[in-house]
Amino acid sequence: MKLSRESKISDEIPTSSMADIAFLLIIYFMITTTFAATQGLDFQLPQDQDETPQVEKEESVLIEIQPSGQLVVDGQPMELDRVLEYLKPKLERNPLKPVIIRPDPSAPYGAMVNVFDELRQAEEKIGLQIRNISIPTQREIEAFWF
Amino acid sequence: MDLHATKAREAVIPTATMADIAFLLIIFFMLTMTFEVDKTRVSLPETVVRMEVPKKAAYISVNEAGQIKVSSGDELSVPVAGSEDVLSFAANVVAKDPGKEFVIKADEDVPYRTVDGIIDALKRANVEVIYLLSRAEAQEGS
Numbered sequence: 001m002k003l004s005r006e007s008k009i010s011d012e013i014p015t016s017s018m019a020d021i022a023f024l025l026i027i028y029f030m031i032t033t034t035f036a037a038t039q040g041l042d043f044q045l046p047q048d049q050d051e052t053p054q055v056e057k058e059e060s061v062l063i064e065i066q067p068s069g070q071l072v073v074d075g076q077p078m079e080l081d082r083v084l085e086y087l088k089p090k091l092e093r094n095p096l097k098p099v100i101i102r103p104d105p106s107a108p109y110g111a112m113v114n115v116f117d118e119l120r121q122a123e124e125k126i127g128l129q130i131r132n133i134s135i136p137t138q139r140e141i142e143a144f145w146f
Numbered sequence: 147m148d149l150h151a152t153k154a155r156e157a158v159i160p161t162a163t164m165a166d167i168a169f170l171l172i173i174f175f176m177l178t179m180t181f182e183v184d185k186t187r188v189s190l191p192e193t194v195v196r197m198e199v200p201k202k203a204a205y206i207s208v209n210e211a212g213q214i215k216v217s218s219g220d221e222l223s224v225p226v227a228g229s230e231d232v233l234s235f236a237a238n239v240v241a242k243d244p245g246k247e248f249v250i251k252a253d254e255d256v257p258y259r260t261v262d263g264i265i266d267a268l269k270r271a272n273v274e275v276i277y278l279l280s281r282a283e284a285q286e287g288s
Contacts, residue, residue: 019161022168029175038180039196040249040279045269065258103258109208110254112261113191113278120195137266138259 041116046134061087065103069111080118084126091128098132105138184223184251186215191254193280200247203277204239206232206268208252212260219246229263236271244272251279 063083064072071078073086090097099119103112116133123129136144186207205217216235217223226232239246248268252261268276 015165016161018165019168022165022172025172026168026175029172029179033175033179038199039282040199040277041193041195042197043276043278045265045273045276103262105257105259105262107258108254109252109256109258109261110191112258113193113254113280116278117193117195117280135265137269138262139266 041113041120043116043135060098060100061090063099063101063115065101065107065111065115067104067106069108071115080114083115083118084122087122087130088126088128091122091126091130095128096132097130098134099130101133101135102141103135183217183219183221184215186223186251188251188253189255190251190279190281192283193278194283196280196282197277199249199277199279203247203249204236205249205251206264208250208256208260208264210253210255212256214260214264229260229267232264233267233271236268236273240271240273245274247275247277248273249277249279 062074066072071080071083073083078086087097087099101112101115101119103115112135116135119130119133180201184205184207186209188207188209202219204219205215205223207215207223209215213225214228214232215223215225216232218235218239226235236248239248250261250264252264265276
């Protein structure tokens, strides 16, 4: 009697297609992943208080931003990298010296961020922290300033 | 002379570890992937000081043309007409979560009056902290 030889069945788990599936998923994630910007400048907004702190305009340092992005600090045109140098003696006399940033409505938003960023670096650059930075809105300026 | 019979070698590339590496990469992408609620393309201002924005913060984006979009952080951003709409949106969000952080994602060239209107609306809605989204300042020589 002629018996057919038993075919040898492999006892391995077929994993060759697993890599295909895995790489397909990798490609999907690589295409859909966006490295979104997740950092920025934090800005504490003033809260409604019973007693609104009054800041005298004469006591504070006023940084105006012109429509062209140029700065005028206490009435004098100034470059951004000179602002902290100008503020240093004032902050040494009064560490709570208020600094007001007042951008022109037509000025680019980036110019305001540059000034705010520079003021936030005061501790590293001049060794003094500016504790009182305010950016009044146009409505506040019209309501309380004039 | 004793000659050995040549053994037939199978031409197999070992792929068993490839799946391990691939799944490791998949896990990495799955863990690092963040759902971006606002896909507005803007040119962010550069800053040196940068703080990490909370993951579930509400977003207000302004593109170069001044178009404003809002998102509470849970769903995709939707366009709004102006700062009055931002005020009602922020008031609703703050009513549900009083400590909610807001992120302003504005184009660096947008006129300040647009951002001013948004900041004013957020102040009126009693928002406590806002973040001005920025990109890292390019180092000199890089």
